[in-house]
Amino acid sequence: MKKYSIMFFVLITTAMNAQWDKTAFNIAYRFTGRNVVQAGLEFKANIAREQSLIIGASMLYTSINHKDQFLPEANMYYTNIKGQLLGVSANPYSIEPRIGFSLFNFMYLNTGYALPIHREKYFKGITFGVQFNIAPVKNSAFYDRLKMM
Template identity: 85%
Template sequence: MKKYVILFFAFITTVLNAQWNKTAFNIAYRYTGRNVLQAGLEFKANAAREQSLVFGVSMLYTSVLHQDKFLPEANIYYTNIKSQLMGVSVNPYSIEPRIGFSLFNFMYLNTGYAFPIHKEKYFKGITFGVQFNIAPVKNSAFYDRLKLM
């Protein structure tokens, strides 16, 4: 567990030194066989308006057998101008490919399937979730712009 926490904080430090206008905080709710709350950071790797490649790290909170669990997670999302979203997330218990919709990179609505990779199958089966990305600066390059004719 110590390795995951150290990697999480190393990534946060790297992102904080990067450009703030491509970074956003995320807050999410997901159902992956159980209720999960999520908070973390997202970083938009490109500057294109037509498509986005977003990398992120988060901490998941869930209750397992009446015990609180905090788990690290890494994810990657691709979105295009048609608001289609594809991505995958990995945590110590599962790999979750996802598809869904993106609203200007501000809100993600997604569904997918959790494939367990641990002997304790806390996360398995069909998943769905909603995620909000909140940029810390005004006129952030993280959000996609509405293209007007």
């Protein structure tokens, strides 16, 4: 656990040195065979307005065998101007490919399938989630803009 916490704080420090206008805090709820709450940082890796490549690091909070657990997670999302979302996330227990909808990179509604990679299959099966991304600066480049005719 200590090793994962150190890795998480190294990722946060790296993101803090990144451009603030392309960074956002995330908070999410997912059901992956169990209730999971997520918080972390997201970074928009490109500057295109029509599509976005978002990478992030988060901590998951869940209860496993009646014990509170904090698990690190890395994720990557691709979104386009039509609001389509493709993504994948990985944590110590599963890899989760996802599809869904993005509302200007502010809110993600997604579903996917958790593929267990650990002999203890805590996360498995169909997943559902909602995620909110909150940019720390005004007029953030993280959010997609509405294209007017």
